[in-house]
Amino acid sequence: xxxxxxxxxxxxxxxxxGLINGAFYALLSLGLAVIFGMLNVxxxxxxAQFMMGAFAAWMxxxxxxxxxxxxxxxxxxxxxxxxxxxxxxxxxxxxKLDHLYGLLLTFGIGLIIEGLFRNEFGSSGMPYRIPAxxxxxxxxxxxxxxxxxxxxxxVAFFACLATWLVIEKTKIGSxxxxxxxxPALVQAFGINVPRMMTLTYGAGVALAAFAGVLxxxxxxxxxxxxxxxxxxxxxxxxxxxxxxxxxxxxxGFGLGVIEGLTKVFYPEASSTVIFVVMAIVLLARPAxxxxxA
Amino acid sequence: xxxxxxAGAFEGIDAEREVIxxxxxxxxxxxxxxxxxxxxxxxxxYPVFLMKVLCFALFACAFNLLIGYVGLLSFGHAAYFGMxxxxxxxxxxxxGATPEVSILIGGLVAGILGWLIGMLAIRRxxxxxxxxxxxxxxxxxxxxxxxxxxxxxxxxxxxPRGKFLGTVSLSADMSMYWLVAxxxxxxxxxxxxxxxxxxxxxxxAIRENEPRAISLGYRVDDxxxxxxxxxAAISGVAGGTKxxxxxxxxxxxxxxxxxxxxxxxxxxxxxGTLFGPVAGAAIIITMQNYLAEFGAWVTVxxxxxxxxxxxxxxxxxxxxxxxxxxxxL
Numbered sequence: 001x002x003x004x005x006x007x008x009x010x011x012x013x014x015x016x017x018g019l020i021n022g023a024f025y026a027l028l029s030l031g032l033a034v035i036f037g038m039l040n041v042x043x044x045x046x047x048a049q050f051m052m053g054a055f056a057a058w059m060x061x062x063x064x065x066x067x068x069x070x071x072x073x074x075x076x077x078x079x080x081x082x083x084x085x086x087x088x089x090x091x092x093x094x095x096k097l098d099h100l101y102g103l104l105l106t107f108g109i110g111l112i113i114e115g116l117f118r119n120e121f122g123s124s125g126m127p128y129r130i131p132a133x134x135x136x137x138x139x140x141x142x143x144x145x146x147x148x149x150x151x152x153x154x155v156a157f158f159a160c161l162a163t164w165l166v167i168e169k170t171k172i173g174s175x176x177x178x179x180x181x182x183p184a185l186v187q188a189f190g191i192n193v194p195r196m197m198t199l200t201y202g203a204g205v206a207l208a209a210f211a212g213v214l215x216x217x218x219x220x221x222x223x224x225x226x227x228x229x230x231x232x233x234x235x236x237x238x239x240x241x242x243x244x245x246x247x248x249x250x251x252g253f254g255l256g257v258i259e260g261l262t263k264v265f266y267p268e269a270s271s272t273v274i275f276v277v278m279a280i281v282l283l284a285r286p287a288x289x290x291x292x293a
Numbered sequence: 294x295x296x297x298x299x300a301g302a303f304e305g306i307d308a309e310r311e312v313i314x315x316x317x318x319x320x321x322x323x324x325x326x327x328x329x330x331x332x333x334x335x336x337x338x339y340p341v342f343l344m345k346v347l348c349f350a351l352f353a354c355a356f357n358l359l360i361g362y363v364g365l366l367s368f369g370h371a372a373y374f375g376m377x378x379x380x381x382x383x384x385x386x387x388x389g390a391t392p393e394v395s396i397l398i399g400g401l402v403a404g405i406l407g408w409l410i411g412m413l414a415i416r417r418x419x420x421x422x423x424x425x426x427x428x429x430x431x432x433x434x435x436x437x438x439x440x441x442x443x444x445x446x447x448x449x450x451x452x453p454r455g456k457f458l459g460t461v462s463l464s465a466d467m468s469m470y471w472l473v474a475x476x477x478x479x480x481x482x483x484x485x486x487x488x489x490x491x492x493x494x495x496x497x498a499i500r501e502n503e504p505r506a507i508s509l510g511y512r513v514d515d516x517x518x519x520x521x522x523x524x525a526a527i528s529g530v531a532g533g534t535k536x537x538x539x540x541x542x543x544x545x546x547x548x549x550x551x552x553x554x555x556x557x558x559x560x561x562x563x564x565g566t567l568f569g570p571v572a573g574a575a576i577i578i579t580m581q582n583y584l585a586e587f588g589a590w591v592t593v594x595x596x597x598x599x600x601x602x603x604x605x606x607x608x609x610x611x612x613x614x615x616x617x618x619x620x621x622l
Contacts, residue, residue, distance in 0.1 A: 104556065
């Protein structure tokens with residue numbers, strides 16, 4: 001079975017890889033958007049926190065014997081707590097200043113974290129085994145689908161959905177949306193806005209760490225795994241605009257697929273295609289696909 | 294980002310009066326000190342190290358033109374620095390151009406690249422501007438990884454220093470140093486001239502209050518783009534000079550960490566100050582020199598300096614000195 005002269009297994013294999021990358025773009029840009037909406041800070045540390053999630057999973061396994069399923073729950077909590085400490089100690093000091101200082105601060109923190117991990121673990125990656133329950137592959141007829149990869153796409157999708165439900169359909173979410181629009185007014189109603197900001201940052205960071213745990217068995221766990229990803233996620237955020245939760249999820253998955261298809265049809269451009277899309281979107285719709293000008 | 298150094302700028306009215314060429318008296322004195330240092334230093338310090346400092350000081354000055362005077366944070370200036378380096382190296386090695394022509398080619402190409410990327414980036418403001426410039430610079434990086442003329446991971450090696458104007462050989466470090474010093478001082482004065490021109494006044498107006506500048510009838514986007522192109526071109530000159538000095542142009546100079554470094558240099562020295570980027574570049578390069586053997590700790594220390602500067606030291610070294618002396622430097 002061929003499509004445009006491309007054998008089906010190759011095409012669908014790259015599509016699946018694209019979906020997986022897209023899942024990470026979606027999870028990470030979602031976290032960035034939630035944090036930016038509430039704190040007005042672009043969290044440059046996000047890539048490092050994604051990496052910390054993967055390392056937390058690796059450490060939990062190698063130091064404490066806690067496997068993948070435990071790590072999926074514990075790593076986001078641990079990394080989320082470090083995020084909360086970070087927000088209280090440093091980021092909270094900058095809310096009254098220009099937003100760009102938040103960017104510079106979180107960039108610096110990212111450098112520190114990445115450097116520390118590189119000192120401790122070196123640049124080469126550590127392997128992390130796929131859990132026994134998710135090993136193997138399904139035969140779909142036209143291609144073999146590794147179970148773990150299918151799992152990542154499905155779980156990431158449901159994690160995004162859950163985040164959307166929390167923000168759009170719960171009381172906490174309504175506070176969050178209100179505080180994003182007008183923090184002073186929400187505070188006047190007796191809601192502790194600074195604490196909400198802290199918890200929002202913690203939740204966004206936990207989401208990044210969750211993505212990191214999902215990524216651990218696919219990519220090798222290494223200190224640089226986040227920093228290159230985060231720049232692509234920035235482009236995704238520019239393309240989607242940070243105004244809409246569903247928008248950033250859709251953009252994330254969509255761009256992953258576009259990247260996967262480019263790998264099939266014009267591999268030379270696969271590393272740059274997202275930036276080209278960004279340039280086109282900026283020319284046609286400067287506010288982003290789902291953004292408000 | 295309003296430059297913090299501008300706060301309380303007009304405290305000492307006398308010191309603020311222009312003396313000559315748009316310099317105030319304290320600025321003129323500082324410029325004299327810098328000039329004296331540049332002339333004397335190569336007899337006491339290693340010229341190659343000084344040339345590296347001067348290249349990065351020029352790069353930081355170009356970057357500071359945008360952040361300090363137009364309020365635009367570009368997080369992708371490595372693209373212009375690195376591209377300038379590649380093109381100057383290519384011109385000198387493959388086309389056999391003289392060093393000054395090679396460096397000019399580097400600056401020209403970086404300026405064109407800045408025009409292309411600037412057109413996209415100025416369509417958004419603030420945080421988005423920073424993210425767009427970073428993403429486009431990463432695209433340039435991936436382009437350089439694949440393009441044949443950059444030699445991928447190896448970079449362009451053994452770039453000849455050649456002969457200045459086809460006659461004076463630059464193979465001796467001292468003769469190379471005088472060319473680098475000349476380029477730096479010329480470009481520094483050019484940037485100073487731009488800042489103090491009517492064009493520069495509009496730039497500062499945009500930094501202070503963009504909607505107001507628009508309502509006064511200025512085509513703000515044109516001014517931003519022009520400033521961006523000037524900044525990119527000078528970054529390209531800095532990168533080109535560096536590759537001629539060291540005879541090598543590599544992917545390191547186009548990578549995002551280089552963009553971060555130039556932000557750090559300007560921040561340490563003082564955003565929006567005339568001499569801050571120069572001092573910042575000297576501090577960071579000296580630090581890297583002494584810490585080179587510690588490997589990844591350099592990254593950690595740079596991160597710590599970033600954090601400290603943002604949290605407690607936003608005026609930078611020169612900004613703080615200026616505040617203590619109640620003058621604008």
